[in-house]
Amino acid sequence: MEFSEKLEFGHEDRKQIYEYVERHGTADADEVQETLRIDPGGFRHHVAILRRDGYLTEDDGVLSVSLETGAEEEYDTEDVAFVIRPARQEDLSGIVGAIRQVAEEGTYIVAESVADEIDHQDALLRHNELESRMFFVATVDDEVVGWVHLHAPEIDKLSHTAELTVGVLEEYRSHGIGSHLLERGLEWAGSNGYEKVYQSAPSTNQNAIEFLEAHGWETEAVREDHYKMNGDYVDEVMMAVKL
Structure with missing residues (x-):
């Protein structure tokens, strides 16, 4: 259906x-x-x-x-100037491309499904009785170089939680873009009544795990051998932060 x-x-x-x-x-x-x-x-x-x-x-x-998204924010570091802003529908192809480029590194499985879903539905934002979905993007010269995505099913028992994905193209990392995206996503989640944000990553994705830990996230559980990647079984690390 x-x-x-x-x-x-x-x-x-x-x-x-x-x-x-x-x-x-x-x-x-x-x-x-x-x-x-x-x-x-x-x-x-x-x-x-x-x-x-x-x-x-x-x-x-x-x-x-109808989604309260906030304003555009400009940042200028020594090496790169970038903008963090709410995503617009015309960003869809740029977001899909960025997610798939990051996912090609083989360690962001959840993000792959996000790219497939928005590409198939041809819509970025959702706000109805079934789900809410929000994107913010980082752009350099109007090109999408990173994203943060939050998804929340409108189910009473899960209404206080949202799933998050965040990523930055490799050539634009180490400039604080990921941190600003994460902060913007969590700020939006908190202001919209969510109490807990979570995401999962393969244990092989140490960069993502360390990034989240540095921002106060904690490991809630580990599912052993949950993924099979290149013929090897890999654990899933389930992480979360309370707002």
Whole structure:
């Protein structure tokens, strides 16, 4: 079953409006109405309900997925100038490319599935009764060089937790970009009511484990022989931080 088929917005037109905006990141309201061929009165009614229920926001006729994301931040080190900002829909291909390039190193298995998911769904941000998904990116000269991603299923018993992935292209490491991305992601999680953020890594990914430990993360559990990589069994290290 496709993701969109699982949503329950109470009306087919309402679901189509939300999915159109979610797929495009932002969209002009008149464009959505004309593209979907919904009568103007009914369209405004559905948009009003989507805004009331916290799915969409509207600013000067532009509809967006309702997520509080914060501002753009600029940093300038001796070697590189970079920007940390909320991701936009047009960043999708850059994010997928960055994640897959990092994953090619063979030690970021969770990130691989994230890249496949957003590439398949053709949407970055999610905010509905099933899940919330947020991305921030690091850019150099408007090119995506790193990301932080948070995913949280809207399940009561897990509503206080979110899964995080973070990564930076190899040539841009050791400039503090990963630390700034991690900080921005955790700041967003904390401000949105999450109490605990977690992620897993193969035990062979010592760089990631040491990076997280240096930022206050702790190992909660180790699953022995959870991965099989290049014919060898590798443990999974499950790490978390409380906010």
